[in-house]
Amino acid sequence: MIGCAIARELTRYRLDVVLVESEVEVGFGTSKSNSGIIHGGHHTEPGTLKGELAWAGNQRWVRLAQELGFGFRRNGDLTVAFDEADVEVLEKIAQQGRDRDIPGVEIWGPDKIRLEEPNLNQDIIAAVDGPTAGVVNPYEACFALVECAVANGLGLRVGAPVTAIEAGGDGLLVHAGGEPIETQFVINAAGVHAEKVARMVGLLEPTIRGRKGEEYLLDKRLASIVQRTIFPCPTPTSKGILVIPTFDGTIMVGPTAQAVEDLEDVATTAVGAATTFDLARRLVPGISERDCIAEFAGVRAVAGNNDFVVGPTSVPGFFNAAGIQSPGLTAAPAIAEMLVHMLGEAGLDLLPRPEFKRTMPRPVHAASISVGELTEMAERDRRFARVVCRCELVTEAEIHDAIDRGARTLDGLKFRTRAGMGRCQGGFCTSRCMQLLAAESGAAMSDITKRGDGSWLVLDRNQLGTAEVPT
Ligand SMILES: Cc1cc2nc3c(=O)[nH]c(=O)nc-3n(C[C@H](O)[C@H](O)[C@H](O)COP(=O)(O)OP(=O)(O)OC[C@H]3O[C@@H](n4cnc5c(N)ncnc54)[C@H](O)[C@@H]3O)c2cc1C
Structure with missing residues (x-):
């Protein structure tokens, strides 16, 4: 970035x-x-x-x-307090906002919190509203x-x-x-x-040390459980586990914060998942690990x-x-x-x-236009009529556009179009995405990778027995 x-x-x-x-x-x-x-x-x-x-x-x-x-999307955030000690920290956070002339930062009481975010834990007694x-x-x-x-x-x-x-x-x-x-x-x-x-x-x-953060993405069933990003009251060492309504309408919970020696360690863990869901549920009791559709981790570079x-x-x-x-x-x-x-x-x-x-044309996302608009586009270009990813409604035209804009891998396609990001996590669209990538680049299916560097998904029959299979 x-x-x-x-x-x-x-x-x-x-x-x-x-x-x-x-x-x-x-x-x-x-x-x-x-x-x-x-x-x-x-x-x-x-x-x-x-x-x-x-x-x-x-x-x-x-x-x-x-x-x-x-x-x-400017959806705002709420940092919540469960007791008087938390409220003191919240006052400090609100003051930081005022000192920086950040508009709209204010402390809410329980009534306003229930009205704005009814699915939060009813034991929450105050919150800082951060509309920016x-x-x-x-x-x-x-x-x-x-x-x-x-x-x-x-x-x-x-x-x-x-x-x-x-x-x-x-x-x-x-x-x-x-x-x-x-x-x-x-x-x-x-x-x-x-x-x-x-x-x-x-x-x-x-000097750089790694601090890993695990994140868990939940099914769209929970999409409107909160409108704002919900922060617990921070401790001196951590912002804590958050409940985040992503731009795409899913809910994400995380991130953990764990020191790691291996700067490439992006594995999620059973302990990370358990901690994340316990703490997320304290903020929003309706959250459950049964709704988890994907998980990932990233490493923060801490100087x-x-x-x-x-x-x-x-x-x-x-x-x-x-x-x-x-x-x-x-x-x-x-x-x-x-x-x-x-x-x-x-x-x-x-x-x-x-x-x-300074401007770039906004890529078309079939999922975010009306049926009428999509029908019109499909009449002009039949590739808009062929759905590749059913969960996220991604059409063949969008896949081609992403390839034209530089996607070379399945992740490159996924991050540009959302193909493979939905409920079935690519179960339906992966092979079609691979075919389109292969056809466009003139490569064999066995050359298509998830994210480069040997992360291929299928082996050519002729390579069986000779190729090194990644572990
Ligand atoms: C779990 C988690 C949650 C976070 N949440 C937020 C958030 O909500 N909001 C927020 O503001 N920040 C957040 N952050 C922090 C944010 O993600 C980072 O600050 C940001 O992504 C750092 O960007 P970067 O370009 O420095 O690093 P990177 O994105 O890692 O980019 C560095 C690039 O350098 C390349 N590179 C490395 N070595 C070489 C080399 N020798 N030659 C060529 N290229 C090389 C890498 O391949 C990489 O692409 C979060 C971080 C984590 C881990």
């Missing part, structure tokens, strides 16, 4: 910009595995870069979503930012892990497969691997100072956008603007490009 936001921001200027991504598609790191909340800005503690940039970032999402056509909070489709946002940047001249190299960076002399030389990239500036936005990339130029900071690390380093031309833990999604647009400003201060010539295209 951070790299994508910076890339788009830089393409406003007459510059040669390259985004180098080790995965086969952008957004496949932590940015695809989060809660999708655009935080209201009142939760983050003062005196931190996180706190400063969360509210600044929040205010940029409405315009971004309008320009780029991804899903965003929202929810976004984080992967859609990543794709849209990059598609816009590419339309404005970004050089995008995917499947290209940075393996070495030569510093010294007049600039930096980045090795990422293919031709090395000679550049004046490098921005290290490598998520949980930012420490590794910083080491490539000899820096000992930042040694427990704050964002954004800015220049002792290596000339080498900048960090590291340690971008939560609320990094919220802050992303503000981080991007901050970095571009810093690059300007460091001598980058920021000459605006008047031909910068």
Whole structure:
């Protein structure tokens, strides 16, 4: 997300910009595995870069979503109290909001809470209302930012892990497969691997530790159980388990917070599930694990100072956008603007490009248009009449459009169109999506992967016995 936001921001200027991504598609790191909340800005503690940039970032999402056509809704949040000790914490949170001039932050009593969110635990005695909070489709946002940047001249190299960076002399030389990239500036936005990339130029900071968060997605049956994102009263170390109405109308519960050594550890666990559902049920008693249709985990990149690390380093031309833990999604647009400003201060010539295209066509989602509109579209293009994903009503035309816009994997299709995200979790549409991907790219079915890197789904009969089967 951070790299994508910076890339788009830089393409406003007459510059040669390259985004180098080790995965086969952008957004496949932590940015695809989060809660999708655009935080209201009142939760983050003062005196931190996180706190400063969360509210600044929040205010940029409405315009971004309008320009780029991804899903965003300002649904607000409620942080709830069960006893007087919690109420004291809530007052502090509300004051943080007032200190930042965040509009509408106020404390509600039980009557107002019951009226607005009748399915919350009846033992809740007070809540902070944060109307500025929202929810976004984080992967859609990543794709849209990059598609816009590419339309404005970004050089995008995917499947290209940075393996070495030569510093010294007049600039930096980045090795990422293919031709090395000679550049004046490098921005290290490598998520949980930012420490590794910083080491490539000899820096000992930042250090990055992993903190895993498990999330559980519930069936649409529970769609309107809450309107706002529900936060428990936070503790000094954790925001706690939340109940989140996602942009797409499902309810998500999570995330856990567990320190992990392995920065790639995205396994969900029985303990994580039990903790999540127990705590979510304390907020909203109607929630049950029987409604769970999918689960995933992501790893937060936590820097040694427990704050964002954004800015220049002792290596000339080498900048960090590291340690971008939560609320990094919220802050992303503000981080991007901050970095571009810093690059300007460091001598980058920021000459605006008047031909910068700020908007992108909004992709059609059959599920969100009327039957009349869909019928009209199907008369013009029969692919709109062929449904690929029944649960989420995704048509063949949308799958083709996603492939045209850069989807190369099943996850790439899923995150752009929602095919495979519904109740049956791809049981019905996976093979059709694979066929369409194979036909469009001229690849064999056995070359189609879930998310690249050997995650293929079927073996060619001729390869049986010779291919290495992933464990
Ligand atoms: C469970 C969970 C819930 C969260 N919920 C929220 C939320 O609701 N709201 C919010 O604001 N924030 C949330 N966050 C935080 C948010 O997800 C992150 O702050 C954000 O995604 C960080 O983006 P990033 O670009 O720094 O990292 P990433 O998305 O991981 O991007 C880094 C990219 O660098 C690439 N890369 C790494 N090494 C190399 C290399 N050597 N060469 C080339 N490429 C490389 C990776 O493949 C990856 O694509 C949550 C985080 C988690 C884990």
